[in-house]
Amino acid sequence: MNFDETACYICAKCTSGCPTAAYDPTFKPHVIVARSKVDHENLLEEENLWSCVLCKRCERRCPQNVSPLLIVTELKNESYKHCKDHVPKGFEVLIKLVKDTGLASREETIITADFDEFEREDLGLPPIPDINTKVITKALTELGFFDKICEESRSTSTEE
Amino acid sequence: MEPAFLNLGCKVPTSQYAFELSTRAVIKELNLPIEVQQEYNCCGFPFISLDKNAWVYLAARNLAFAEKAKRNLLPICNGCFLSYVEAREELLHDSKLRKKINNQLAKEGLKFTGKYKIVHLIDIFYEVRDEIKSKIVKNFDKKKIAVHLGCHGEEERNEEPIDGIPRIDKMMTIMRDLCIETDLYPTIHECCGAGGIISEKDLPFKMSGNKLVELIEMGYEGMATICPFCQSQYETKQAVISQIISKKVQLPVYYLTQLMGMAWGLDEETLGLHLNTSL
Numbered sequence: 001m002n003f004d005e006t007a008c009y010i011c012a013k014c015t016s017g018c019p020t021a022a023y024d025p026t027f028k029p030h031v032i033v034a035r036s037k038v039d040h041e042n043l044l045e046e047e048n049l050w051s052c053v054l055c056k057r058c059e060r061r062c063p064q065n066v067s068p069l070l071i072v073t074e075l076k077n078e079s080y081k082h083c084k085d086h087v088p089k090g091f092e093v094l095i096k097l098v099k100d101t102g103l104a105s106r107e108e109t110i111i112t113a114d115f116d117e118f119e120r121e122d123l124g125l126p127p128i129p130d131i132n133t134k135v136i137t138k139a140l141t142e143l144g145f146f147d148k149i150c151e152e153s154r155s156t157s158t159e160e
Numbered sequence: 161m162e163p164a165f166l167n168l169g170c171k172v173p174t175s176q177y178a179f180e181l182s183t184r185a186v187i188k189e190l191n192l193p194i195e196v197q198q199e200y201n202c203c204g205f206p207f208i209s210l211d212k213n214a215w216v217y218l219a220a221r222n223l224a225f226a227e228k229a230k231r232n233l234l235p236i237c238n239g240c241f242l243s244y245v246e247a248r249e250e251l252l253h254d255s256k257l258r259k260k261i262n263n264q265l266a267k268e269g270l271k272f273t274g275k276y277k278i279v280h281l282i283d284i285f286y287e288v289r290d291e292i293k294s295k296i297v298k299n300f301d302k303k304k305i306a307v308h309l310g311c312h313g314e315e316e317r318n319e320e321p322i323d324g325i326p327r328i329d330k331m332m333t334i335m336r337d338l339c340i341e342t343d344l345y346p347t348i349h350e351c352c353g354a355g356g357i358i359s360e361k362d363l364p365f366k367m368s369g370n371k372l373v374e375l376i377e378m379g380y381e382g383m384a385t386i387c388p389f390c391q392s393q394y395e396t397k398q399a400v401i402s403q404i405i406s407k408k409v410q411l412p413v414y415y416l417t418q419l420m421g422m423a424w425g426l427d428e429e430t431l432g433l434h435l436n437t438s439l
């Protein structure tokens with residue numbers, strides 16, 4: 001993945017193919033690419049970064065080997081690091097899940113169209129294997145996942 | 161095929177049970193050298209938007225377990241597939257990152273070198289196409305079903321498809337082998353929207369809903385997927401979609417593995433068909 005973040009010539013091919021842009025006219029990948037060089041601080045405040053559905057269409061269409069998706073993703077990483085209010089709250093649940101279970105979703109009882117309920121066992125599926133969550137949480141901690149640079153007043157650090 | 165670990169990921173073993181059931185059944189019938197990976201964790205993809213190190217570490221740990229067992233990794237989910245492909249690229253091209261991640265993995269006696277491959281279900285099924293055909297006892301008699309491979313199962317921009325045939329074409333060929341009528345349609349590459357669910361907006365459901373509406377209008381009798389997130393968006397969430405787009409949406413959506421099993425005459429419960437809410 002050797003993308004060239006500086007090669008954009010603002011053709012907007014990314015935006016014309018972006019499914020999010022089709023529904024939300026305030027979200028335009030080519031504008032984000034252009035602004036990322038000159039208006040970085042303000043971009044970090046943009047809530048609609050999270051509307052991107054990670055489909056990769058922009059990156060696959062770009063004639064200049066730019067990845068708007070990568071630029072959007074880096075902006076999101078930075079806004080998470082800086083505890084921006086617009087980071088979806090759902091991530092706190094995912095982080096807790098991965099620490100507790102090693103997976104990013106919890107085992108569900110599913111309900112069919114006839115209102116029958118099923119769990120893995122009812123379907124003859126073996127239990128989900130035990131996951132060494134201690135090792136994983138320790139590694140994620142040492143890799144700095146939980147070190148955030150929040151303003152004092154609204155620290156949402158998930159560090160235990 | 162070379163031996164592989166089937167990595168079940170998060171979504172399949174916690175709610176998309178029909179995919180696990182039908183995949184296990186199909187693999188068993190085809191007698192493929194595939195074992196379910198027992199030691200693993202989340203592929204990291206849910207965290208790609210938060211922290212690169214966290215994402216790559218989680219992906220690398222699973223790759224390293226497969227490597228230790230001298231096996232390729234076969235993620236059941238497209239999201240996981242892309243996560244491993246991209247994390248592998250990052251690790252191979254960034255020696256500092258590789259060192260940092262391998263330092264963590266070393267504590268468990270693991271190491272990522274990238275020696276083994278990440279493989280996709282569609283490529284494997286295509287490889288054993290003749291075998292799949294030979295098992296058919298009851299074909300679909302030209303039932304019109306739309307193909308949906310899913311964004312993260314598609315080849316990258318500069319990626320040479322395996323055997324020179326893109327996965328979307330392979331998936332259609334397999335469906336046609338089952339005597340399903342399937343063709344290109346305008347929104348064939350349109351995204352299911354699952355990647356945007358975390359934002360808690362209506363947008364992802366409008367995306368999936370509009371594609372379903374279009375397929376219904378085109379006279380399709382069903383849709384086939386190969387990813388638990390696509391299936392959830394197009395199948396499990398049909399009631400939610402109907403509410404959001406204020407229009408009753410009803411189209412049967414199947415996993416490709418279910419369609420294969422149906423053509424082979426496997427029973428409903430083995431394939432988890434009783435769990436599909438759209439049939």
Ligand code: SF4
Binds near residue numbers: 068
């Ligand atoms: S990122 Fe690529 S596709 Fe988008 S405007 Fe720039 S050059 Fe065009």
Ligand code: SF4
Binds near residue numbers: 019029
């Ligand atoms: S990856 Fe995001 S920005 Fe790129 S086309 Fe898809 S939704 Fe748009």
